Amino acid sequence: MDDLTRTYGDLVQLLAGLRVKAGGLERVTKVRTASTASEIGANGINDGHAIAPDLMLEEFLDGDEVDIDCIFCAGECTFCYVVDNGPTVEPYFTETGGTLPSFLPEEKVAGLKKMAQDAVAAIGFTHGVFHVEGKFTSRGPRLIEVNARMGAGPIRTIHRHVSGVDLAVEQLLLTVGIPSRPSIKSTGMSVGFASIGAPRSGVVDSIEFLDKFRDISGVVQLSALVHDGEAVIGPEDGMPSWIAELVVSLSDAYKAKALAQKLSSEIAADCSYRI
Template sequence: MSSFTESLMQRFDAAPPAAERVDFALNRRKMPSTAVERLPGIAEIEHAYFGSAGANAPGPSPLAAAATGSSATAELARSLKSANFMPVGSLDFSRDDGPLSPSLASRLKSSGNLGSPHGFSPVFSSLPAIRPHALERDAPEVQTIRRKLLRGAQVLIFQAGYSGKRFVYEHLRELGVRLTILDGPESWAKCLLDEDVIEAYIELDFTDFGSLFERALDAILDSGIAFDAVATFYEDAVAIVARIAEALHLPGNPREACDRARNKRVTREIMRVHGLPTPKFMRIDDAQQLEAAAESVGFPAILKPVFGAASMGVHRVESMEDLQNTYAKVRSMMNVETDTIWAQGNEMMLEEFYDGDEFDADVLMSQGKVVYVSLSDNWACWEPWYQETGMNIPSIFPPAQQTELVNLATQTLHALGFTDGAFHVELKYTSRGPRIIEVNARMGGMCVRDANLRCWGVDLVEEHVMTALGIPIRPPKAPQPLTELAQAAVNAPYSGVIDSDDWLEELQAYPECKVRRYLKPKGARVVGPEEDMPDWIAELIFEGPSVSELLHMMEQALKRLRVPIQPLDERARRGWFFPSHAFPFQPSAVIP
């Protein structure tokens, strides 16, 4: 054993049992081809950093010097703290943040060690001290070290989201992350405890939103777990996670940034202040403001809740009568009893309609820098609800206009004040140039994670959690697409009852069809456009070397499929809705 490794073991008491020292095999979930990567041990990491001389080179190792109290101790502490790897030892509650009651502030202050044993996070229990700049490189060996840092970290996930996010927690478990989920008593995620995907489950009542922050902090402290990070992959939880991270002195985005992005009207106001392009818009608190809003914005326009998600309540309106009727309908469904997202408020806004084509920018930030961007094409939505119909990656939009879209996305993130994590930015390229639709301060849903992983080799799940732990990231994006991908979100063309549980199986004839996912089971009642926003009933993913070829193939394949719905009204029967009239199936109407 080298002196470097020896000093490491001395610093952290006894070495763990042999069974816990084995190299962790990382299975890259859903990569284009299966790849199992063996992560290096301490000696190999030592060699990577110090070269062939290793830690036996003249002079003490950094960790040994820190352990013996040399002048390097202060440097090491500063290095670790600047990377947010080491929990702050003494917390300052002299600043009154408002929401904390005196009793909770006192409890946080007296809770002692919020970090882990030895004053270091578990991510350092088997690794040498690494200065932040050492991880600020885009290299395979450095990415391996970042993944190694995840192993053993105690991460709190605040709200699990819908059951389709199960893969997030399974993958983090594969990486050796020790997960705790905090969610409600009825959450599907409770089963992950019995399945050994997570180590603990903190149950909390989410019905009283006003007291949620303090009750959540109490529950976290009651758990007795010293968390190294708090994170979420769920839209509703973004703002409260920022507050919890701040209260526990854990890494995270400024809560002000999360609040600005969560409120779509405030996002517009911040963009305007920073000189970024914004639409005409007006706040609506009650029906009496509709006429003034219509006069200010004009028609056509978009009516939307400022705290919505997944296109909930988003409608195109064409006239004053349409606006009044749609406003009444949307307000009637904004009930906290049916969806807790409305606990954040029922304010709405009317904004100028954008022509053009829609795009998504998936962005990763680290310590204030944008370190990864991927642009994908969104297919035309099913209006007037703005229900999503599909996407493809990489984008086939002209490169010059792609650059404009990416620049606006990154400028907006900086203007809002974000510093770290995964972001899903929705944009349009209009006849007047690029415009922001909204900023989501979390990883995109549906197939976004898999699309980025398959196309560019970048895993948004692990990168996001790395930033939550304060680990600097530099995702190793492939220079060329590893594969190209198109996804269809299949909408119910009319209301009725699903009459089959195998209606997608004929798509097995297409080797390019990699995913056939049923979103509604046989016997399910589904909503079509004659009632309201159509339900998604299936998801399809095709892969191949050319997006253009995949688009043509998917259109033909879907048109041949039988609609597996027995209609409630025979007069409503129709074929599939497919956006073949617009980009990317047709040339863009806004590009000369």
């Protein structure tokens, strides 16, 4: 009970220093230190005035986390791909990257696809692009959430490189009443991608260090997610800020994954010197 009371107190203090931004909550103080802790509560707002502060506890799911991207047209699923997710940053479950096509066994991929399609249909959707998140647990496929939209970040890019399907175009077709029947063609390419988090808290003085990575063979996208002089949060202080987004495309899936992971580590290390 003492642990629960202490945890509750810590949570109340944390929530007191949050503000609403772009429909979500962020800390008022970007770099939290002993000297700034007192100003957090003073500058925070009562988030209950802006959003519903209801809290739902969810069961922890073990196993392999994935995204399942689907297109539905007239109640029929016309496109469905499973994207592997890399290990998340705990305890925030922050995404770090992934691979496409999936490395999971075919039976697991099939089970995850069925789960995603059943979930979309159960909600009542018949048309649209959907980004479903789930895990293949020790008890089989389990749903995390259904996003009634195209996946964010590099999702559009990775599917264009692997299957030749542009999810944004398919959504536009559906929007104006044109059936989505995507022509799925194997490009022979695989992708590894990374969402690179700040290695520590501070202010990034310059993002020029990213330039040397852009011309590496296989790199098809490297986007900075911060600007010169922007404050970032490292994992020791909270949910890490993303500093860059990387996509690698190669014919060998294992090499694409390995290169994405290698460059992600190097970019994070270089960023550390800029903070």
